[in-house]
Amino acid sequence: MTTTVPASTFETPLKFAYWVPNVSGGLVVSTIEQRTDWQLPYNSRLAQVAENSGFEYALTQTRYAASYGADKQHEASAFSLALLGATERLKVIAAFHPGMWHPGVLAKWLITADHLSGGRAAVNIVSGWLKDEFVKFGLPWLEHDERYVRTEEFISALRGLLTENGYSQDGTYYSIDDFTLSPKPVDVPGRPHPEIFFGGNSTAAQATAGRVADWYFSNGRTLEGYQENVAGVLASAQEAGRAPKFGLNGFVIARDSRKEAEETLREIVAKAHRPAVEGFRQSVQEAGASTKDGKGMWADSSFEDLVQYNDGFKTQLIGTPEEIADRIIEYKKVGVNLLLTCYLHFTEETAAFGRDVMPIVREKEKDLARAQGTELNTDLLPVVPGVSAEEAAAATAETLPEDHPSTVGVSA
Numbered sequence: 001m002t003t004t005v006p007a008s009t010f011e012t013p014l015k016f017a018y019w020v021p022n023v024s025g026g027l028v029v030s031t032i033e034q035r036t037d038w039q040l041p042y043n044s045r046l047a048q049v050a051e052n053s054g055f056e057y058a059l060t061q062t063r064y065a066a067s068y069g070a071d072k073q074h075e076a077s078a079f080s081l082a083l084l085g086a087t088e089r090l091k092v093i094a095a096f097h098p099g100m101w102h103p104g105v106l107a108k109w110l111i112t113a114d115h116l117s118g119g120r121a122a123v124n125i126v127s128g129w130l131k132d133e134f135v136k137f138g139l140p141w142l143e144h145d146e147r148y149v150r151t152e153e154f155i156s157a158l159r160g161l162l163t164e165n166g167y168s169q170d171g172t173y174y175s176i177d178d179f180t181l182s183p184k185p186v187d188v189p190g191r192p193h194p195e196i197f198f199g200g201n202s203t204a205a206q207a208t209a210g211r212v213a214d215w216y217f218s219n220g221r222t223l224e225g226y227q228e229n230v231a232g233v234l235a236s237a238q239e240a241g242r243a244p245k246f247g248l249n250g251f252v253i254a255r256d257s258r259k260e261a262e263e264t265l266r267e268i269v270a271k272a273h274r275p276a277v278e279g280f281r282q283s284v285q286e287a288g289a290s291t292k293d294g295k296g297m298w299a300d301s302s303f304e305d306l307v308q309y310n311d312g313f314k315t316q317l318i319g320t321p322e323e324i325a326d327r328i329i330e331y332k333k334v335g336v337n338l339l340l341t342c343y344l345h346f347t348e349e350t351a352a353f354g355r356d357v358m359p360i361v362r363e364k365e366k367d368l369a370r371a372q373g374t375e376l377n378t379d380l381l382p383v384v385p386g387v388s389a390e391e392a393a394a395a396t397a398e399t400l401p402e403d404h405p406s407t408v409g410v411s412a
């Protein structure tokens with residue numbers, strides 16, 4: 001399947017994001033040693049290291065129930081504010097569920113967060129898969145595609161309230177009557193309002209994202225799978241006269257040799273916490289697999305894939321920096337604008353990614369742009385000091401709690 005990638009994709013440097021490890025156990029459900037922690041001291045330093053290494057965004061996930069390897073977790077909006085306070089340039093995307101939040105309350109939160117951070121706040125609107133979180137809170141659990149009907153109304157209301165005075169909307173889930181929020185978000189050139197990301201894989205998710213999202217985030221995908229997602233989003237976006245941008249999740253294992261990287265992957269999977277992964281597999285049957293066409297997130301994921309619960313191994317960013325850079329360019333060719341990354345040892349590996357992988361990607365992006373008859377706009381590249389291996393190791397040592405490893409407490 002081929003999709004038409006706009007020229008602006010080749011002219012614009014890729015953006016890089018990382019998942020905020022605001023949950024215990026890191027981003028893999030495995031008992032392998034991880035020099036990653038879920039609390040604020042570690043995460044504040046990580047955010048500083050990331051912004052000094054060339055990362056433009058961090059994504060804070062939302063999870064309420066202690067489950068599937070994430071026994072403890074911090075709430076996304078409060079944690080994101082703390083990270084915005086700890087950094088200078090990083091944009092922090094906090095995740096929110098329609099059904100748990102009202103779009104007007106979220107719009108108000110977002111405007112305040114935007115003012116507190118000088119225009120660096122963003123949101124990821126996620127429709128949810130963990131039924132128990134809703135049911136046990138006494139909230140309605142909508143059937144899969146209906147969740148996206150609600151999400152679409154939610155995002156329309158959110159955007160309307162962020163940008164308009166006297167906003168009204170008459171919906172099934174959210175009705176707003178002539179409402180004005182004041183102040184409005186910070187006026188950032190080129191940004192009509194704080195960015196609205198959207199995470200989901202299924203056919204319904206793609207169609208909704210095309211109609212209302214600024215950014216479409218997919219889980220880890222193979223090249224072919226990712227092209228299907230992009231085509232689905234573009235089809236509905238084109239009908240709606242919109243041009244959303246595209247993000248993709250990937251778990252990065254960059255090592256000196258491919259063999260070493262593959263051994264690390266094997267160890268992560270060999271030490272998987274089986275009951276937690278199996279429990280997760282059962283819960284996610286509420287997601288894509290439950291839809292009429294059976295397509296969507298986790299519908300075709302193996303046990304190994306689910307050890308990284310956002311399918312990050314499927315993207316195959318595993319090998320030497322050069323190999324990973326090549327792989328990233330393949331994804332840029334099919335439309336990726338932003339790569340959302342996760343790691344085993346977050347602070348050390350984000351710094352290493354900035355030092356070893358990003359420079360190679362930039363050179364390859366220049367070649368790619370030329371091959372497409374254009375030039376990479378290097379004025380848009382973040383100018384950063386970089387972080388040495390020693391500095392990153394020291395930041396980790398200072399912020400890992402004494403009772404680490406963070407695998408402590410992984411449960412089903």
Ligand SMILES: Cc1cc2nc3c(=O)[nH]c(=O)nc-3n(C[C@H](O)[C@H](O)[C@H](O)COP(=O)(O)O)c2cc1C
Nearest residue numbers: 061062126127128199200201202219287288296297
């Ligand atoms: C990049 C990304 C981030 C997500 N973050 C969260 C999150 O923080 N909390 C959550 O409950 N679901 C999160 N999701 C899951 C989606 O809300 C949705 O449940 C999932 O994509 C399954 O839906 P689908 O079958 O329609 O694809 C995320 C999905 C993606 C792709």
